[in-house]
Amino acid sequence: MVSGGGTGGHIFPALAIANELKRRYPDCEIEFVGAEGRMEMDRVPKEGYKIHGLPIVGLNRKSIAANLKFPVKLIRSVAYCRKLLKNFEPDVVVGTGGFASGPLLYVAQRMGIPTVIQEQNSYAGITNKRLGAKASAICVAYEGMNSFFPKEKIHLTGNPIRPAIAESKEDSASSKSHFNLDPERPVLLVLGGSLGARRVNQAVESLIPWAQEAGLQVLWQCGKLYHDDLHTRLNDEADVHIHAFISEMEKAYAAADMILSRAGAGTISELAVVGKPSILIPSPNVAEDHQTKNALALVDKKAALLIRESEIDNRLVADIERLLADAPRREQLSNNLKSLAIPDATQRIVDLIEPIIS
Numbered sequence: 597m598v599s600g601g602g603t604g605g606h607i608f609p610a611l612a613i614a615n616e617l618k619r620r621y622p623d624c625e626i627e628f629v630g631a632e633g634r635m636e637m638d639r640v641p642k643e644g645y646k647i648h649g650l651p652i653v654g655l656n657r658k659s660i661a662a663n664l665k666f667p668v669k670l671i672r673s674v675a676y677c678r679k680l681l682k683n684f685e686p687d688v689v690v691g692t693g694g695f696a697s698g699p700l701l702y703v704a705q706r707m708g709i710p711t712v713i714q715e716q717n718s719y720a721g722i723t724n725k726r727l728g729a730k731a732s733a734i735c736v737a738y739e740g741m742n743s744f745f746p747k748e749k750i751h752l753t754g755n756p757i758r759p760a761i762a763e764s765k766e767d768s769a770s771s772k773s774h775f776n777l778d779p780e781r782p783v784l785l786v787l788g789g790s791l792g793a794r795r796v797n798q799a800v801e802s803l804i805p806w807a808q809e810a811g812l813q814v815l816w817q818c819g820k821l822y823h824d825d826l827h828t829r830l831n832d833e834a835d836v837h838i839h840a841f842i843s844e845m846e847k848a849y850a851a852a853d854m855i856l857s858r859a860g861a862g863t864i865s866e867l868a869v870v871g872k873p874s875i876l877i878p879s880p881n882v883a884e885d886h887q888t889k890n891a892l893a894l895v896d897k898k899a900a901l902l903i904r905e906s907e908i909d910n911r912l913v914a915d916i917e918r919l920l921a922d923a924p925r926r927e928q929l930s931n932n933l934k935s936l937a938i939p940d941a942t943q944r945i946v947d948l949i950e951p952i953i954s
Contacts, residue, residue, distance in 0.1 A: 597684055599629040599700045600692030600714075601636030602654075605862040609714055609942075610636075610692040611643050612756035616946045627684055629677070631695040648680055652695045654883075670699065677703040687953045688712060691727070698723040705730040710952045713745075714945060716755050716861030719889040720744035733948045737865060737938070738893055753945045754938025755865035758845070762869055762939040766850035774847050775815055775837055782920065783813045785852035785872075789879075792819015793858055796877055797826065799908045800856070806913050808835055810920065815851060817842045854919060854926070856912075859887040864894065865941070871934035873926040875901045875915060877908060899932035 600610030614626050630636035632649040640647040650673040655663055677700045681689075689704040691697035692714040701711045710732040715724050718738040728734055728745040735753040742750060769779040777783055784807065788796040797818050807814055813835040818826050823840035830836050842848045849855075849870040857863055859878040867874050876894065878887035894900040901919070903911050919926060938944070 597627050597629060597681070597686040597688075597700070597704075598690045598692070599694065599697040600690075601630040601634050601640075601694035601696060603635070603694070603860075605716060605860045606692050606694040606697070607636050607639055608758065608862060609716065609756045610690070611640065611645075612758075612942045613690055613692070613714070613945055613949075614645060615643075616942045617949070620946065620950075625684075627680075627686075629680065629696050629700045634695070636694070636696075648676075650676055650696045650699060652699060654695050673699040674703055678707070681707055681709060688732075688949060690714065690949065691724075692716070693721070693724070698727070701727050701731075712945075712949055712952065714753075714755075715741070715745075716865075717886040717890055718861075718893040719884055719886045721884060721886070732952050735945050735948065737861060737941070738890075751944070751948055752938075753948070754941030755861055756942040756945070757865055757869055757939055760844075760846045761849065761866050764846040764850065766846050768850055768853075771847040771850035774844075775851055777813050777815065777837065777851060778835075781811055781813055781835075782853040783815055783851050784916065785848055785855045785857075786814060786816040786818070787855065787857040787863065788817065788819055789858050789860065789863075792817075792822045793877075793879065794822070795905050795908060796856070796858070797822050799877075799912050801826065801830070802909070803913050803916070804830065804833060804836055806917075808833070810917070812916075812920065813837070815839075815842075815848060817848070854916070856916075859891040861886075861890055864890055865938070867900075868933050868937040869939050871930050871937065873919060873929040874933065875903060875912075875919070877903050877905060880905050894933070894936070897932055897936065899929060899936060901929070 598610050600606040628640045628647040631652050651669045652673040688710045690712045691701045704711050712733045713731045714735045725744050734745045734749045737755045772779045816838050820840040852872050855872050855874040859876040876891040878891045891902045895902045
């Protein structure tokens with residue numbers, strides 16, 4: 597039984613692990629547990645898996661009143677998890693994060709069912725830290741996680757990467773042509789997540805005149821919430837290619853000479869495999885500020901640049917301009933980032949799950 601959801605960063609690892617188990621054991625039975633109303637309830641069935649929805653919600657850190665129903669929903673979710681586990685009788689329960697993962701792993705541990713935690717971030721969340729003591733194995737993507745988990749249970753596996761990216765053979769010139777970009781000129785790839793990032797989009801829009809003067813092309817995944825408005829305003833601008841969502845990310849990565857991105861764990865793992873010079877702008881609106889901690893883990897290894905959202909207006913153009921003019925610096929960032937890549941993370945995780953099942 598697998599649980600992971602709320603965001604693509606939790607859902608994709610969960611699906612990748614399930615798919616690898618299914619590849620090795622075609623007759624194995626796998627069911628998912630998610631949170632009602634969240635994106636996993638739509639995405640997981642499309643991948644061919646059954647999913648059960650819990651009435652769980654996350655804590656609202658801005659409104660005490662909004663949390664009044666949380667204890668009731670948590671109790672109901674725990675009770676439902678117990679029923680699901682009794683009926684399905686899984687050999688192992690895998691949690692990749694999200695609202696539903698906590699109750700499911702908690703109940704499984706109370707029932708004596710082996711559990712595996714897949715922690716994507718460099719700073720573990722409260723729920724995973726509490727569950728770690730009784731987990732059979734904890735799969736992490738960063739070194740130094742023994743400050744959160746029992747050292748003997750930690751395994752450095754990395755985060756699962758989409759096969760199309762991990763195994764990509766795309767070349768720069770043809771990928772640039774695919775997006776109607778000039779193969780002879782540099783490309784800045786902008787990623788703000790599937791829904792987009794308002795502050796990142798505002799900053800990128802403001803740098804367009806400079807980018808055009810500098811000969812820099814912009815391939816921009818702006819998010820579906822912002823696409824129509826930006827496309828209306830910037831449709832006629834030269835060298836600006838706006839997409840609500842880029843499905844062929846392997847081509848986008850290959851086309852990029854530099855990348856401007858949020859710092860979600862899954863994205864960072866992909867960036868490491870791709871190895872392009874990257875500037876990270878962490879979202880300040882996530883639990884425990886884990887995107888900033890993810891970015892700092894790369895900065896400490898001289899593998900990426902970091903711009904905090906509060907500094908974006910003052911630093912963005914200057915940092916991009918300096919990086920464009922400094923080829924040795926770009927090469928250093930690229931090489932250091934590649935050294936952190938673990939393209940076979942999914943296989944490593946399932947290698948750990950196999951002996952737990954048997």
